[in-house]
Amino acid sequence: MFKTLSNTTKILLTIVLLLVIFRLFLPTLVKHYVNKTLDELPGYTGYVTDVDIALYRGAYSLDSLYLIEEKGNKNYPFLRIKCTDLSIEWKSLFKGRLVGEVVLENPVINVVEGAAPAHEPTREHWTKTVKDLMPITINRLTVNNGRVAYMDFSASPDVKFHVQNLQLTAFNLANVEKVAKKLPASVVFSGTSIGGGKLKGDMQVNPLKKIPDLNLNASLTGVNLTSLNGFIKEYGKFDVEAGNMDMYTEMEITNGYLKGYFKPFFENVKVLNWKKDKEEGGVLSAAKEAVIGLLGRVLENKEKDKNNPDKKVGQIATVVPIEGNVNHPDTDNWKTFKNLLRNAFIKAFNKGIEGKIGGK
Known part of the structure; x- marks a missing residue:
């Protein structure tokens, strides 16, 4: 039957057959290209388990994209993404822009102290890897359950x-x-931190600059302080028995210069459990925590509980200014201390963003 077909028909059928074969092998070819691209990033081993193509x-x-530090913790890969979907933004194409x-879906980033790769990739390396995987400019990015x-x-x-349930x-x-x-x-963006904290924020950005200009507002509220005892024990050499933390921040970056503040609030903090601390760290450790607890009480500003007006909440708060080159910003320790005293003895700070940094 094939012999009875015209030459033109045979050519068309051959082309269709080749296209079908190419389509069948295309995911394998793309997978090989992606794995090669990821594996070329200095200091990392990268791969994906499968590739799906949607030409229409x-x-x-x-x-299942993985990026693993060559000398890192194998149980905690630097990057793991269940599914990454890269596509043309059609509505922008109708406006004359190919983006x-x-x-x-379910991306996970693990930063493990001391697990930095021997050959740290530069900004250019990261940029090249992203461009090789997505050769057109990205106009929209969505993160689900990160x-x-x-x-x-x-x-x-x-x-x-950690911050989980991250939506961005x-x-x-x-x-x-x-x-x-x-x-x-x-x-x-929004998410849930360790200790049940609620993260919420928004940002205006100019990502087209080498160091992007931006204005950031963010809050982290309702964190159970006992969940941060690892941090507190390591850097403060004491721990807490109870308490909650709220944190508010505004940041502005313009031409590589950063200006902003952190505004932390600590409520109903209890440092000392004499019996437990004496058993675990001895009398001196318990005495030190007693002094810290006493200072905390002195610096508390008793505010009315919004949920129970007849009850007062012990609140410690300050504003930590931060300013300078984005790579090496400085904090004003003296002003931080004065703000601590101001909250305790003059006027309590209001929870929330102050709206004093930058302009959108």
Whole structure:
């Protein structure tokens, strides 16, 4: 039957057959390319387990992407993403711009102290890797159910901190909308920290600069302080028995210069459990924590409990100014101490963002 077909028909059938074969092998070819690209990043081993192609929407998906430090903790890879979807943003194409959008499902970033690779990749290395995987400019980024964790297993006890259930959406990163603003892109994010804290924030950014300009507002509220005892024990040499923390911050970066503040609030903090601390650290350790607890009581400002007006909450708060080159910013310790006294003896700080940094 094939012999009875015309030459033109045979050529068309051959082309169709070759295209079908190419489509069948395309995921394997792309997987090989992606794994080679990831593995070329200095100091890391990277790979994906599978690749899916969706030509009809100009997209491909990477299943189970891993990036592991060559001398890192094998139980905690630096990066793990369940699914990465990279596609053309069609609505921007109709506006005359070829840009892409990326959706990360269940990404996990683990920063393990002391696990930095022997050959740390430069900014150029990271940029090249991202461009090789997504050769068109990214205009929209979405993160679903992410997790970022910091761990130091050399400390005793282990120091751990994490934010999970992270949701993040970044819009107009390539300024497709042609927004006539200094900071045309918008980022919103939320999550849950260790100790049940609620993270919420937003940011205006100009990502087209080498060091992006930005204005950031963020809050972390309702953190159970006992969950941070690893940090407190390692850096403060004491621990807490009870208490909650709220933290508010504003940051502005313009031409590589950072200006902003952190505003922490500590409520109902209890440092001393005499019997327990005496048994674990001896009389001197218990006495030190007693002094710390006494200072905490002195610096508390008794505020009315919003949920129970007849009850007062012991609150310690300050404002920590931070300013300078983005790579080496400085904090004003004297002003931080004065703000601590101001909250305790003059007027309590209001919880929330002050709205004094930058302008959007």
